[in-house]
Amino acid sequence: WRSSHGTLRSLSFSARRRQSSSNLLDSLRKDAPIDVHPEIQDSLAAGQAVVALESTIITHGMPQPINLETARSIERIVRSTGAIPATIALLGGRIKIGLEPSELEYLADTKSHPSVEKLSRRDIAPAVVQKKDGGTTCSATLIFSALAGIKVFATGGLGGVHRGGEKSMDVSADLNELTRCPVGLVSAGVKSILDIGRTLEYLETLGVPVLSYAKTNDFPAFYTPRSGFKAPWHVNDPEAAAKILFTHWQIGMKNGALFGVPIPERYEAVGETLQQAVEAALAEADQNGMNQRGKEVTPWLLKRIGELTNGASLASNIALVENTALVGGQIAVEYAKLLA
Ligand code: PSU
């Protein structure tokens, strides 16, 4: 992909960028190492619905070959709603907003490319200069969504305050990024490897609107539809969600919002059993020191929970990501109607 279409794509991108409607990309130097896929560029310029998708879930969140299958499936699901998917990643030091199928395959082949990085805001410039490949976390994906003018981003699990975070200060950069990026983040809530209560408290401090996408304010817990914690607000359909995003930015707010979409009810029972594996993995991480390993903590826990449950956690993970992709697409389509 690098040699074959790199130059061509950058050229057509610059040309398109000049005629596109106002977005933050226009304010960057023209030689910024960012390639917006032509399909995404055209959709954004035409005011059509686009949904950003992250790539750390592909590179560090799921094993092969499920990671590629899921990445393809959520792109298909977004398309089924009428929105265009934009998977975001770093390839050879270039920021890609929207990937070719071959690029998605390359990124997902983590066995052949074990040096693929996990990238949050702090990692981006060094990784670009060193021509790295990388999966973008929610934080980095929020940044590039905002740059390109993508207003809705769907993922599985958002990072948060880790258990013991009040001491270790292990708080995901995902949370602060929601204060900088005007993007609606659609996720299945915050995983129970985290401290859900403190995560919600911190989001309140940051001033991020948090809404359960459900009939009640119950905030979801990734593998289970209810965490026991309440979101301050709830909405139950894409029109209402889109209207909140629209109004948030209409009155000049500069930050993002978080929608917690519960995993389908039929996964609730298995979610309860997965919780035991979550607790076991956390106890192990406490014992072996993995819980003090910075950005390795979350991928290690996810992998360990997969092992402890013989893959049952993966089936739930796929289901909840597919669900957020569907809801994200529907919200993006309604949002585009409000702008028209
Ligand atoms: N939770 C998951 N799967 C994931 C992640 C979180 O269930 O793949 C990824 C997301 O990309 C998220 C990142 O943005 O982990 C958060 O990492 P950390 O906890 O190191 O901030």
Ligand code: MN
């Ligand atoms: Mn961390």
